[in-house]
Amino acid sequence: MWKLIKLEWKKNNIGKYVRNAVILAAILCLFMFVLAYLGIANDPDTGVPDAAPGNNTISAPIELFTSMSFLVFTSVMLSSFIVSAYKNKTMTLMFSYPIKRKKILVSQMLAVWIFNFAALVLTKLLLYGGILLGSCFMVSSFPLDYNMADLGFYIQLLVKSTVIVTMSFIALFIGIAMKSSKATIISSFLLIILTQANIGDLTMADNAVFPVILTFISAVFAFFSISGAETKDLM
Secondary structure, three states: OHHHHHHHHHHOOHHHHHHHHHHHHHHHHHHHHHHHHOOOOEOOOOOOEOOOOOOOOOHHHHHHHHHHHHHHHHHHHHHHHHHHHHHOOHHHHHOOOOOOHHHHHHHHHHHHHHHHHHHHHHHHHHHHHHHHHHOOOOOOOOOOOOOOOOHHHHHHHHHHHHHHHHHHHHHHHHHHHHOOHHHHHHHHHHHHHHHHOEEOOEEOOOOOOHHHHHHHHHHHHHHHHHOOOOOOOOO
């Protein structure tokens, strides 16, 4: 399986995705630093951050923007690795190999999942570390509500990253079902609205049970994406 995953990275030129992930991380880091220390979110009349309910600490915008960015990023990669392969008929060649179709699809999905999970975790660590370092010299507009010396911080970071990256499998299933790369990417934006948006004081982002349910649903959609691959026709 690991050889197939590395083959997928090589075939899809993973270097360009590494470059794009680094650029994305740098943009997010710069934006969060400006948000925290240059007051771009402050109300001009009161001088305090004008944030939605529940988003008045620094971890909230970090989790929001990293989740949004990498959910879309992961969906774009899944679209390129899998949906486009179906559309361009390159999957026909791959399915002619003496390897089970399901194993090929799983290796493609894992190649994207592992890359984006690692990228998201490293990006979050960069953002949290950068904000913490900045607090040694400046005063943040948002209270720093995390402790990077606490093990619980890293457990929570890993769990949230797992949920976000896994959630992209829902978008993949929709893209395969509709035979459209665009549908995959559009679905990721709809998932962002569903999971991250606020309706008054109501939001799913801080619900403790919701991530568990969402991960289970995402796993089910991942299963549906590969089920029947041995017998169904290509797109």
